[in-house]
Amino acid sequence: MKVTRKFQLIGAFALISIAALIYLSIPYARHLDDVLPWKSHGSEVEVQEDAPVTVIAEQPQTESPVDENKSEATVDIDTPATEQPQSESGGDENSTDAAVATPTDASEPTTESEQVKIDEATEEADAEADAEALQQAYAEDRQSLLAEIQGKAQDTLEPKGNKIVVLTATDGKGHNNEINNLFDMVTENREDYCAFHEYTYQFTNISQFQKDGRAAVWNKIPAVQNAFDINPDAEWVWWLDMDIIIMTPSQDLAGLVLNPDTMKERIAYDAPIKNNGKPSGVTVSRDVDLSKIDMIIAQDHAGVNAGSMLFRRSDWTFSFLDMWVDPVYVDRFHNEQDALSHIILKHEKIREHIGFVPQRVINAYSVGGNEMGWREGDILVHFAGCWVDKKCNERWQDFWPRRTVVEVPQDTSAAAESVESNNEADSAAAGPDSANGDEGEGEKKDDGADEKKDDGAGEKKDDKEHDEKEDDTEAQEGEGSR
Template sequence: MQTFQLLPRKSVLLGITLVAFFVVLFRLYGDVPVEYYRNLSPDEGALPDVQVQNDKPQPGYFKAQPEWDWKVPPRARGWEGYAKSPRNRDVVVLTASDGGGHNSAIPNVLQRVLGDRKNYCDKHGYTNLWLNTSRYDIGAAHRTWSKIPAVAEAFYLYPEAEWVWLIDTDIIIMTPEYDLVEQILSPNAIKRGLMRGTPILDGQLKKNPTNISTPDEFRVEDIDILITQDHQSVNTGSTFFRRTAFTRYLLEIMTDYKMLMGSEHPGAEQDALKHLMLEHPLVRKHVGIYPQRKFNAYVQGGDNMGYRDGDLLVHFAGCWVGGKCQEWFEQFWEKKGHTDKWRPEGSQ
């Protein structure tokens, strides 16, 4: 007691103040979600806004433009690959569309989904990007090929972005709480989620199966493209691309005008990717296939294909065949974000 009384009053007050400060500080850190520390480092925030020339056509063929020459960091240039969970800010959600095509049957579809995706990205810290595909000179190829130069431009515009999620206009994000990194993009998610030894389908060969499957074993470090397949084959309506040398290589060979892009392929870029996967073990090594509903559920179908409560999204692929695009879109638009029991497992 005497020792305490001998201490200067100012020193005692200073000590009490410091103790109180650290108590408040640690209490504050304890209240901050752990995801904050996983995805952000000091002085890091959202990726900076970029100038997008959506109203200005490129001056020539897309492969001659600087946007096609996007860069790859040293760790992603070699064949050994790498495994790393991206920060949320390094995930670009790309809508590559001019609002036309079959989707135009849905009133204001482009404006509606862009607003909805902005809200989703703002919620998680992803980067939302729209690129007008009418800007790209792709020769006489089918218009859907213009999604490929859009992927390249997304990497060019955001040089720190690690993953680009190419998502078609006719898709509604149904579960806004869904975490892309935790559920799809992290090494752990890829390791536990990819389909092993799964036949790669070709709808043109119904009576003659390809007899080619995804690898029984794979290295997470090698996976650079994430995709799903339906009852026909791979579907590129919802595809993840990682910034690596292999992805650059794949985009280059997919758009070989003489062999693939300019040829008669009913499925355009989907057929090109399917062809490369079937013909080249190297491509199969780097393209991972998730179960379809992971990020490409359809309106119709059984539990393997059709949307069920809690799925990330619903894709209106083929809705134009029966003239159902607007009807289906409005039905699901009213239910986005729902938490009630609507389409449970086992429903038709």
């Protein structure tokens, strides 16, 4: 009983204390705003005033759309988007010089210097396009022509066709650079000749064979070896220097010198071999065995000339080519031609495999007398020594238009038969009186022949004097032609 009474008194006291505390705190309720400042400012209002998104919402969306996903750093609050100048290309005030040089805004006129640059660039592009188109058209015309003349020579003598390789090689250097557009003209000249006779034409850049300390002319020897290697059907390789024009493309090599029958007629027997323009005391054998001839070459006024040579596929040829380019000879002689002359003069057994022919058969020069200088009907003209007096281009341009151009043969058999039949019909209709008329014409022809004969004698005399002058000119060039 006493305990219960005690708890009741404690509870009553507590209630009275709480009520007194509340009553005493009422005067201080008016100053709660000063004590607790956050009570009168909502957090949402704070965010709405400071957040940058409210700035974006106020800008006109139609004039400068802004990506809502952009960060605060990408928004320019101070400068409205409508005040920033925009060009058609999307550039601004800080655009590069390239943009200024080629303005894309049609409203901004180009300066005179800028227009000049634009015009020059356009002209250059047009010129390149035109050149490419011309080159393409030329290549197509060339292929068409070569297809038309392919094999039209209809050679009958052996060797023929791909048994013969016409080889030309250069490194693009040397005196040949004096001749304008040389490479293109040589290529055209020899491609036509080879297509006409169905020979194989090969061009080789001899710089691939260059070795330190060796003159470039030595590289023609490995070029010949290479021609045999990559043309397994070839029986003969004809080496031609770049400064040579094939003047009579109708002449086939078998009929010229390679067929055994023509070789027998062309080979020079007991001909003296020259050494620096002087007799060496060595001559070509009279009893030469044609079956052993593996190399065909000619001499000029000074000695052997390596500008035009023919090699037969044989073990002897391969061994000789290896020996010819041996360092013993390369170190001793400045060029391959001097080494060849030495080898021929000093080795009798080697001479048995070399066939000498008169110079004009395979190596006529652009100057010289009857034995040396080109005459109509000779297969080629060689401009050896033209660089001595700096007349290479002059002489080349003189001979180039005079060459015979390979053309597609026309079938004139039907036309010839028609003319012959018409002549026979006319003779029959004319009766016996036509015979007397023919005799009269025959007498006129004989008289004309006598006059022509006399004129020919005079022409020969003039030619002889002209040849003597050319011989003097060639002698003055001396070693330069070599």
